[in-house]
Amino acid sequence: MKWISCCIRYAAGALLACSSMAYALPFVDVYVAEAPPLTMASQGDQHGIAGDITLQAMGMAGYSAHLLSPPWPRAQRDVMLGTNKLIAPLTRTQSREDSFTWIAPVMTMDRAFFSLDRHVDSFEEARQTFKMIAVGSGSAQETRLREEGFSAAQIYPLKIGENPALMLLKGRVDAWFNGVPETLYIWKQISERPLLMSRPLMTADLYLACSKDCDPQMVEKLRAAIGKLQSNGSIKRVQHDYLKGLPVQ
CATH class of the missing domain: 3.40.190.10 (Periplasmic binding protein-like II)
Structure with a gap:
């Protein structure tokens, strides 16, 4: 009887395991x-x-x-x-x-240019104003800057996330071309300095x-x-x- 009871318990456990896997x-x-x-x-x-x-x-x-x-x-x-x-x-x-x-x-x-001290309202103005622009590496923003004729020397690709924001804050780049909600969200975490934002130039x-x-x-x-x-x-x-x-x- 003990042997039968053990077999029943084993079978029930196996059935439950199989049922869990199935779902x-x-x-x-x-x-x-x-x-x-x-x-x-x-x-x-x-x-x-x-x-x-x-x-x-x-x-x-x-x-x-x-x-x-x-x-x-x-x-x-x-x-x-x-x-x-x-x-x-x-x-x-x-x-x-x-x-x-x-x-x-x-x-x-929306995507826009963000800077600490200069406001632009077009890709042409940005190309003439900013010497170095941070942008997420491999992002659609990076592709768009190249399509708009920005030189390789002007484009500074960085790992997506807070790195471009820190580069801007430390003055190592002149601007950041990025998505509006991401930029405002990240900037709020790292600084109280006001950002100058262009009108949305890419949607x-x-x-x-x-x-x-x-x-x-x-x-x-x-x-x-x-x-x-x-x-x-x-x-x-x-x-x-x-x-x-x-x-x-």
């Missing part, structure tokens, strides 16, 4: 930059605007996220050459168009994207989930939560 959500690699308030990989339960939206959409679509945050150029390369890897937020540019599967936009972002949607080789079923599930988050107001609420308290420009 476990499949993990998907998600590449994000450490660029608050857009995405954050190391801030506990807070993962930024695009990060939170992506994680909510993945949960709704039946996936779990394995967050990765290598340098942004490498992140793009790993996703581009991989299979079923996600990346967010990524600006949909002409040079990137054929390298990724574009799932859905998660937010729209583009930020996407959740996937490898070029991406499961069509996963793409459609995530696209539908983001559409639902948009229609029920969740995306606006996430944006408000992260952007409240930032200075109005």
